[in-house]
């Protein structure tokens with residue numbers, strides 16, 4: 001039997017600065033028409049100079065904590081899903097804790113690339129099962145603009161900066177926030193080289209005085225990533241539905257990782273969820289990495305796309321490859 005937990009509050013943040021497709025036309029050899037046709041993305045948000053992953057995370061977290069009716073002092077654990085922490089040490093989660101004015105609690109980073117939010121949510125499910133008083137702050141935040149090669153037209157059109165957050169408590173029963181019914185996670189290291197950021201890590205260490213090369217930025221075999229993203233998110237979503245006794249007809253809203261509108265539409269079609277029940281905001285934010293799923297969930301909820309009582313299927317895919325799905329009853 002699956003262990004449930006509750007999303008007591010959710011929140012999000014995206015920087016004000018907009019980078020449109022026409023702005024990108026001035027940076028690289030591309031067109032608005034090419035970007036929209038291949039990806040559905042029209043604009044993305046970019047963090048201002050000096051704005052960090054933890055700065056954005058703090059804003060999304062504050063919204064989630066307030067929506068849960070808690071104060072930062074109530075939080076017992078911080079899990080930060082990110083591949084772009086402010087620094088390796090101190091960890092991003094303690095940088096977030098500093099901004100929230102929280103201390104003396106467990107705080108750690110989790111890197112599962114774009115799947116990080118669901119990975120953290122599953123950990124929060126375990127923590128709240130062990131400690132029924134736990135109030136786990138699960139925040140996903142990435143400033144991929146810092147790891148984007150702005151000379152590479154095959155990648156720089158895709159990504160944006162944002163944060164999404166949820167406060168997770170032990171199961172409060174039906175009708176209290178979002179009730180997480182089940183989560184499935186997976187990975188396949190064979191495909192790691194398809195999507196990488198190597199530079200500055202032990203496989204490609206920084207050496208003082210050496211120039212920063214392309215390895216420091218996102219490198220991707222887009223076609224392969226596309227195929228696997230569609231296959232993996234579809235397969236794990238169908239498996240998750242089946243093991244909980246649901247069919248695609250039971251799903252009210254699909255909230256997929258907002259990588260690319262074509263990927264989103266293909267996943268919805270293959271799972272069997274009608275297009276009008278699939279939430280999309282990739283057109284306005286691009287791919288915001290780990291933040292993508294909670295940013296979409298929070299926006300879908302606040303705009304009434306997700307309504308109380310809805311069965312929501314979330315699914316994510318990222319470098320590694322890593323992927324996952326979650327079922328939430330709102």
Ligand SMILES: CC(C)(COP(=O)(O)OP(=O)(O)OC[C@H]1O[C@@H](n2cnc3c(N)ncnc32)[C@H](O)[C@@H]1OP(=O)(O)O)[C@@H](O)C(=O)NCCC(=O)NCCS
Pocket residue numbers: 029030031034035038039114153154155157158220221222223225226229259260263287317318319
């Ligand atoms: C990246 C992506 C949009 C590229 O679309 P695609 O249809 O696969 O396009 P290709 O890479 O095959 O490139 C087709 C052509 O467009 C060109 N091209 C690539 N980027 C371009 C751009 N921004 N503007 C104009 N032309 C571009 C290529 O150079 C290629 O030209 P060629 O045929 O002369 O060699 C698509 O593969 C994708 O979305 N992949 C998944 C990426 C993703 O979501 N990653 C994150 C997952 S977490």
